[in-house]
Amino acid sequence: MSENDLPANWIRASLSDLGTWAGGGTPSKSEPSFWHGSIPWVSPKDMKTEFISDTEDHITPTAIEQSATRLIPAESVLVVTRSGILERTLPVATTKKPVTINQDLKALTPREGVRARYVALGLKAFEQRILKDCTKSGTTVANVEFASFLRFELPLAPTEEQDRIIAEVEKQFTRLDASVEALKRVQAQLKRYRASVLKAACEGRLVPTEAELARREKRDYEPADKLLARILKERRARWEADQLAKMKAAGKLPKDDKWKAKYVEPVAPETSGLPSLQSGWTWSTIDQLSSVVTKGSSPNWQGFDYCASGVLFVRSQNVGWGSLQLDERVFLPHAFNEKESRSVLADGDVLLNIVGASIGRVALATTELAGANINQAVALIRPVVPSLGAYVLRYLLSPLAQQYIHREKVDVARANFSLADVSEMPVPLPPLSEQQRIIFEAESRLSVGDAIELTLMSNETRATRLRQAVLKTAFEGSLVPQDPRDEPSSKLLESISAAVENKSLTKQGRVKQTTAVPKMKATR
CATH class of the missing domain: 3.90.220.20 (DNA methylase specificity domains)
Structure with a gap:
């Protein structure tokens, strides 16, 4: 018309x-x-x-x-x-x-x-x-x-037709509102389902435990406490290699091993208030499992401005619930990475929002983000064993971790979860092979929920468009019949x-x- x-x-x-x-x-x-x-x-x-x-x-x-x-x-x-x-x-x-x-x-x-x-x-x-x-x-x-x-x-x-239009629009809107409410109920159920899957995963109830399978198959396996010991050994070895490289670059090779005493042991878990774990599992911390726990910086504080290309700068709005949201991208000069080299991202890094309303959202850095950097509202967790990243991600999304984050955060002008809190966060650690089964099973179940969620979102968008279509039809004079007696x-x-x-x-x-x-x- x-x-x-x-x-x-x-x-x-x-x-x-x-x-x-x-x-x-x-x-x-x-x-x-x-x-x-x-x-x-x-x-x-x-x-x-x-x-x-x-x-x-x-x-x-x-x-x-x-x-x-x-x-x-x-x-x-x-x-x-x-x-x-x-x-x-x-x-x-x-x-x-x-x-x-x-x-x-x-x-x-x-x-x-x-x-x-x-x-x-x-x-x-x-x-x-x-x-x-x-x-x-x-x-x-x-x-x-x-x-x-x-x-x-x-x-x-x-006037009389206005009344008829209002009545018909209200009838159509009531139907659409009922449909949207039904969609929201399903979304709420999906949210509970995801939480229950992740809770079961981090409590050792999603797949048969490695200890159970080993007994059934009459074989040995590496329990998580042995895995943790290997991780801690590798963590220290990496620190020493990094320190030697720095000393070599500065032309100051050490004469003895006294420099190794500067190594700071990672924070161990405080297990007194923690629940018991499945056989073969052990409690660890983010600090023990990571070679780096840090956060980014604001370019404004460092004297840098956004530019058309360069270093991809990841902000808290780019970190979603389990995935990256990179529709809105900003870039910084390469000099920013030179100044803030510790927070330069690598494939497999875990990104956790630690400031503001989005606190607790977490995602895994992909190869696309290698060489990118982060702002001060995002924590970088770099697992010692790269394959640990996928498990740590699922754990941080679980109700157990989310409750810990929101219990320990400090609410001042903006909610804040400190790097010390991140490092000290307890992590239930299963044997490595069990981790892999947990991740596979969790992804399999969650992908079904993701597919349903996409359908729900599509239907919700469709309902919004239908509301607008009803209004368009109404104000074109096509929603109700005209009465020549009006x-x-x-x-x-x-x-x-x-x-x-x-x-x-x-x-x-x-x-x-x-x-x-x-x-x-x-x-x-």
């Missing part, structure tokens, strides 16, 4: 024509008595629902009298006009009771014959066009240019126009009885 192709009896009306628009304000926070009332006070944080009947904050009648806010009647339309969220979406809601609003919202109280819910649905139907045409860019916080917004035109149906919208607009003109004349003190046809834009 073309821009001007509307059903008979429909017109286009600017938002300014549809009713009375009002702004809001914030009563003084220095007067606590203002904030102990029963009148809902709406701010952008409350605009996460389609209908507003209550809010987080409430004010008193005195607060209204002594501030810029005002009482907005029920069946009004609220629109967020200043918020960072306007970069993505336009929050719109309909009031179910009288409310007040803050300065980041505007409210429309519709004129007689214009339904608030109809306008709210129309704003969502044309959401992306409004955001494109009516929002200001380049400001600190995204905001709607209100004059442009008021000029924006909505297709206006006759009063044309042009009559509605004429009454609106007359009311606007009479109000203007009253303000000028020139009210006169007139039968002149109002001069108002009304296009088909």
Whole structure:
């Protein structure tokens, strides 16, 4: 349907024509008595629902009298006009009771014959066009240019047809909402399933233990305590080789072995509060299993800026739950790696988010990330035995590790899990061959869940598109049948126009009885 192709009896009306628009304000926070009332006070944080009947904050009648806010009647339309969220979406809601609003919202109280819910649905139907045409860019916080917004035109149906459209949209949305809720229940079940698989894996209940198989097959096996002893020996040997290389590069070869005393033994696990393990397993720590436990640095602190190419810089948003999210990539000059060489990534490194809301997310570095670097919110764990990385990854994703992380983290301005906490984290270590079976079985089971998750995400996206399709059809006039008995919208607009003109004349003190046809834009 073309821009001007509307059903008979429909017109286009600017938002300014549809009713009375009002702004809001914030009563003084220095007067606590203002904030102990029963009148809902709406701010952008409350605009996460389609209908507003209550809010987080409430004010008193005195607060209204002594501030810029005002009482907005029920069946009004609220629109967020200043918020960072306007970069993505336009929050719109309909009031179910009288409310007040803050300065980041505007409210429309519709004129007689214009339904608030109809306008709210129309704003969502044309959401992306409004955001494109009516929002200001380049400001600190995204905001709607209100004059442009008021000029924006909505297709206006006759009042009776508005009611039919609202009823049909609500029916369709109810069905879609029920489907989405069902999808969310399945997603919650999948999350519990993943957690149960990883919990069983790290408790030795996912596959037969190596000790059990060895007894059954009447053979020997290497228990985890022997594996750990080998890892610790290799860990020290690597440190010594690294120190010798550094001394050789500096032209200062040692005369004796006293330098070896500088080796710092890794933190051993505190097992007094830990559960017992399966036969053949042992408790270890991240520190014992790793040759490197470190974190990255901020390029701003080091005097570097992002550039078009160079060193891939991995930030906390790139570390997902078990996988890397590299859709958004930034790069730093190669000189950054020279200055921050300790946090240069290698294939098989384990990356753990240790700061902020994403704390606990973990992923494994692939060959694609070799030579990349990380920021200060990401910890790098480099296992002594590379094959350990896959097991450590699954362990860090398990409920046991996640509970430890969130128990030990420090909540200050931002949640923080220190490198010392990372190093000291206890790890239940199975025999090496059992680790391999655990990883294979866990991946096999989790891949089924991943496939289901992709289907669910696809259906959720489809539901969102269907909602928009319902709105598009509604405002093209194709969702419900037209009734020739409906009063044309042009009559509605004429009454609106007359009311606007009479109000203007009253303000000028020139009210006169007139039968002149109002001069108002009304296009088909």
